[in-house]
Amino acid sequence: LYQLIISSWHSYRIKPWKIYGPKGTKKFISKIMNAWKDERTQRIKYESRSSTIAFKLLVKEFNNSGSIKIKDTKIQYFEVDHKPVKHAFGFNFFNNKKKLTISGDTRPCENLMKYAQKTDLLLHEVYIDEEMKNITFSKMRTKQTLHNVKDYHTPSYLVGKVAKISKCKKLVLTHFVPTNFNENNLKKIVRNDFGKNPIIGKDLLTIKI
Numbered sequence: 001l002y003q004l005i006i007s008s009w010h011s012y013r014i015k016p017w018k019i020y021g022p023k024g025t026k027k028f029i030s031k032i033m034n035a036w037k038d039e040r041t042q043r044i045k046y047e048s049r050s051s052t053i054a055f056k057l058l059v060k061e062f063n064n065s066g067s068i069k070i071k072d073t074k075i076q077y078f079e080v081d082h083k084p085v086k087h088a089f090g091f092n093f094f095n096n097k098k099k100l101t102i103s104g105d106t107r108p109c110e111n112l113m114k115y116a117q118k119t120d121l122l123l124h125e126v127y128i129d130e131e132m133k134n135i136t137f138s139k140m141r142t143k144q145t146l147h148n149v150k151d152y153h154t155p156s157y158l159v160g161k162v163a164k165i166s167k168c169k170k171l172v173l174t175h176f177v178p179t180n181f182n183e184n185n186l187k188k189i190v191r192n193d194f195g196k197n198p199i200i201g202k203d204l205l206t207i208k209i
Helices: 002-010 025-035 037-047 110-115 143-151 156-166 183-194
Strands: 017-021 057-061 065-070 073-079 089-095 098-102 121-127 170-177
Touching: 002 025, 017 025, 025 037, 025 057, 073 110, 089 110, 110 156, 121 156, 156 170, 156 183, 170 183
Parallel strands: 017 057, 098 121, 121 170
Antiparallel strands: 065 073, 073 089, 089 098
């Protein structure tokens, strides 16, 4: 986030940033900006640019559910279940009679399935249980560690069910644990419940809705 902010200043941004997030976002932003304060102060002084307004940050913390409007896009936010993490959210984006849903980090969650109903595209995280069963235990990855990681994410054998109940038109998978996996096996597992192949999310992927 800080790199985005300072790069916008390098690119001559001359308007403040509006940042939306759950409770704790103001504290988070403040700590990021303070961590880079000395470097930023020196850079501003030395580079002598005409404006520093790109460093003005308007932070708005939202409640448990609600919506905001940015130009022609409505963004709806709602709580998901990522306990013990507090303030975990999913999002709906509405534009031109289309709906895009992002799960965020969550275990299978009724609230997500409620808000994702009949979405045109559901972008959902996945914990690939079949691949993780082959992970060898170590001091860094104990049996308890793997259990806890799986516990607050959505395993591959359930994400297709979530998509089916949500009645989404397209399912895109992301947040892969582990990052290296057999794509065909994952598609097959999810297809058994969803009824069609999921899309494997990748950097720079473009999807028409």
